[in-house]
Amino acid sequence: MDNENAQGGIRAAEGFHRYDGEKGMDCHEPSNFPTKDGSPSLGSFAEIEEQRIIRGNEKFHRLGWKRLTVVLFVEAIALGCLSFPKSFATLGMVGGVVASIGIGIIATYASYEVGAVKVKYPHVEHYGDIGRLMLGEWGFWIITVVLIFSVTLTVGSHTLTGVIALKNITQSDICAVIFGLVSTIILLLFAIPPSFADIAILGYVDIVSILTAVGITIIATGIHSSQAQAGTDLPRSDWSAWPKEDTDFASAMVAINNIVFAYTFAPALPSFLSEMHTPKDYVKSVYSLGAIEIILYTLIGSLVYVFVGQDVQSPALLSAGPLVSRIAFGVALPVIFISGSINTSVIARYIHGYVYRYSVVRYVNTKMGWITWIALVSVVSFLAWIIAEAIPVFSSILSISGALFSSGLCFYVPAIIWFVLIREGKWYHNHNLPRALCNGFVFLFGLGVLGCGMYANVINLMEESREGIAGKPFSCSSSE
DSSP: OHHHHHHHHHHHHHHHOOEETTTTEEOOOOOOOOOTTSOOOHHHHHHHHHHHHHHHHHHTSOBOHHHHHHHHHHHHSSGGGGGHHHHHHHHHHHHHHHHHHHHHHHHHHHHHHHHHHHHHSTTOOSHHHHHHHHHHHHHHHHHHHHHHHHHHHHHHHHHHHHHHHHHHHHOOOSOHHHHHHHHHHHHHHHTOOOOHHHHHHHHHHHHHHHHHHHHHHHHHHHHHHHHHHTTOSSOOOOOOSSOOTTOOHHHHHHHHHHHHHHTOOGGGHHHHHTTBSSGGGHHHHHHHHHHHHHHHHHHHHHHHHHHHOTTOOSSGGGGGOHHHHHHHHHHHHHHHHHHHHHHHHHHHHHHHHHHTTTSGGGGSOSHHHHHHHHHHHHHHHHHHHHHHHHSOOHHHHHHHHIIIIIHIIIIIHHHHHIIIIIOOSOTTSTTTHHHHHHHHHHHHHHHHHHHHHHHHHHHHHHHHHHHTOSOOTTOSSOOO
């Protein structure tokens, strides 16, 4: 009987819950009804469950477009920007600038299409729900599995960067596996807050961290370049407008894959929009982030490449010199761990929300909710650590993620989304033709990144293993 009343309370809350989108407040205020002797009635259990549901909805519907921009910034602008100078060194200045701006525009447009699904189909909460709309349950599980692997691989890249940073800062001979575990624990702790609005507060620290770290690197390499130009014994920068003479197709595609990875934020967009009180405002956030990314990435890639030249390293912070790189990595620690934790939260929210979609546990405001949430975050963090140890090369792990997963989730799938879910009328009608052509190009670009990118990754990993560049999995020395 108690369970029936509780379920009735849940249905009542779902059926009569009214949400005020402008204020981000819930307008339904239930009350408990005790019996004459003061003891709770059977119905009060339903009221308690209803209150928990309402409080949960309030907690998870607080994002406005400005906070969403901050969350997207933290999720998107992190490790990817540290690989740009190396990509510019491979592609040359002209190729690097064209790739940075071009891929940025394509990624921003594709993300716009992903967000448009949430506006048209309000019940969509995660990327997998979009897959269900297109292909039923098969579509849901395909997208879900791909998304889980993609985001977990991204968290693994943050774990690996944490290892590189900690070893660089401490100059210690402690086994890299130990640093990996420390990095994993820090990422786990930052991922415990279940609401993206709560994490957005840390986002401001994250923004200052990445901009300061990159700024230190640019200034240090710029001073170094100026001293070299003044006739000192320091080597001069050998940057070029064109690709290196020995650049082959595989190395060029790995560089492009790294740029693709840097613009990966579309997969998390539906999850973020589910917490917005006015989802249609997402357009402001997507365009703002796209503009910031394109400007920031192009400046970082071009400036550091000009100052350092062909010998620029990945992550770029390593190119600032021994002392300055230690300082830069110290400043960059917040972005390494906060951005990584947001990716952990994305995948944990995805799984937790699906498993407990019919229960108040999904709101993480009960004992069971917190236990299951922390357990899930721990599992995701541990899997990311295994990935970081199995692929201990920074540029390689970004390239694999960019080609295998970002190509679909960020490019050819959003293009399909427009044709299947958003388009109204024939694709060749005058009002649809411009978007049809744009999405057709995005689709072909995504397939190209998938096919050519994965071929390049296989060739690149074989060469790195043969030349001893790639470290051994679970070894005490980390490759950079």
